[in-house]
């Protein structure tokens with residue numbers, strides 16, 4: 001087994017983790033390591049495109065990290081904790097043990113997915129999911145794409161796909177125009193965001209933004225199974241039925257990119273025993289968790305966008321480097337990003353109608369193929385899990401857990417190691 | 428450009444492409460079969476849903492969305 005010992009260990013190389021690392025060095029910390037499961041730094045918003053991070057600010061931050069004395073371990077996924085201050089990560093070369101004095105958890109968020117008839121068809125992706133695939137080299141030029149679900153991520157994804165030559169047919173947003181407008185008005189308090197929003201609106205003005213609208217179901221004309229390699233990637237079209245204020249509208253497209261805002265990745269924090277409240281990791285002003293030497297920054301503490309992740313990362317980084325004065329200077333800024341995050345989450349709250357999208361035969365747990373009707377009979381996650389295997393597959397309930405929490409109100413069960421499936425020889 | 432073998436056909440892809448992107452770009456949409464036999468492909472694109480699993484260089488159940496292509500890599504889907 002490989003070993004690594006750091007004074008400050010950071011799990012997650014996204015906006016929060018990188019800004020924590022940079023603050024920790026500039027605050028006087030030494031012997032700092034970032035461990036991340038992607039091949040490149042950047043996290044979600046700054047995910048590398050064919051190996052390169054395009055955003056100028058992010059590229060600068062990465063350069064500073066690589067030039068500074070910060071260790072970066074990519075393609076390493078933390079899956080377990082051994083003893084009080086050691087974590088295990090699976091890497092392409094086996095398991096590495098990471099020992100730390102202080103730990104900063106910056107594991108980000110994932111998309112929330114909700115089951116509806118047809119959501120398991122190929123051609124249906126997450127919204128951020130399709131964006132990530134395109135950043136990984138998938139060509140979407142001239143593809144007809146519908147971006148659907150909820151949240152500001154839909155706009156970012158539509159903008160991105162548009163810039164890659166896709167034909168974004170519509171953006172389908174379940175939230176009401178009233179809620180979104182109220183949220184947009186709140187942006188007057190943050191001019192930078194307002195300018196961003198205005199620029200985005202200008203770029204997307206040709207694309208219909210259908211509010212109060214959601215996907216009822218998706219079908220595919222001919223069964224979409226292709227295993228043979230073809231020179232001309234022939235895609236069979238998807239037919240989407242939308243529910244628009246009670247009326248049905250049908251749209252044809254090649255891909256559906258659909259996600260319902262974000263859920264925090266709290267598994268590592270929960271595994272270590274950090275206090276979790278209402279689904280998020282509890283932290284104090286210095287981003288310290290209920291464990292004295294463990295900090296948490298970015299989306300596991302609240303869904304608040306990249307600005308929130310950056311400032312929380314800084315606060316945690318300074319604090320972990322014993323430079324609490326510099327952390328304190330950022331409290332006001334952090335609190336402002338929190339208010340923005342709260343307004344965002346209120347504006348894009350899920351409507352109750354989405355709980356009834358799945359029909360009896362719709363698969364809810366994609367790992368174990370558990371259908372809605374099998375689950376509807378149970379009162380809680382634990383019993384459903386034991387009786388149906390829902391949530392027992394390799395994703396460990398990361399996809400069906402947030403869905404069943406929304407649909408049935410089931411609270412997630414305790415987190416057990418390994419938090420990601422690991423090859424036997426690496427356990 | 429580098430050359431990989433996808434379901435026994437040679438294809439050439441740009442460096443730093445993910446295995447998932449190169450599979451989709453080749454017109455293949457059957458990544459794996461679900462436990463009840465449905466065809467599945469990538470959902471999350473970020474390594475959490477495990478829907479994009481394929482066989483890479485003989486090792487089964489590898490997440491194709493978080494793996495980058497390498498010269499001579501052999502990928503089998505829908506096993």
Ligand SMILES: Cc1cc2nc3c(=O)[nH]c(=O)nc-3n(C[C@H](O)[C@H](O)[C@H](O)COP(=O)(O)OP(=O)(O)OC[C@H]3O[C@@H](n4cnc5c(N)ncnc54)[C@H](O)[C@@H]3O)c2cc1C
Nearest residue numbers: 012014015016036037043044045078107108128298299309
């Ligand atoms: C798919 C997706 C796409 C998004 N795209 C955009 C966008 O285009 N624009 C935008 O404004 N916002 C986007 N967001 C929202 C985005 O999450 C935030 O804006 C920003 O990336 C948050 O930064 P963060 O550092 O808190 O988390 P992240 O950027 O998510 O970084 C967390 C990092 O930790 C890694 N990690 C998690 N668990 C482990 C583990 N156990 N071991 C090792 N590494 C681990 C993750 O792989 C990731 O690299 C997206 C979110 C998602 C889920």
Ligand code: FES
Nearest residue numbers: 472474476477492
């Ligand atoms: S697409 Fe979800 S794990 Fe690869």
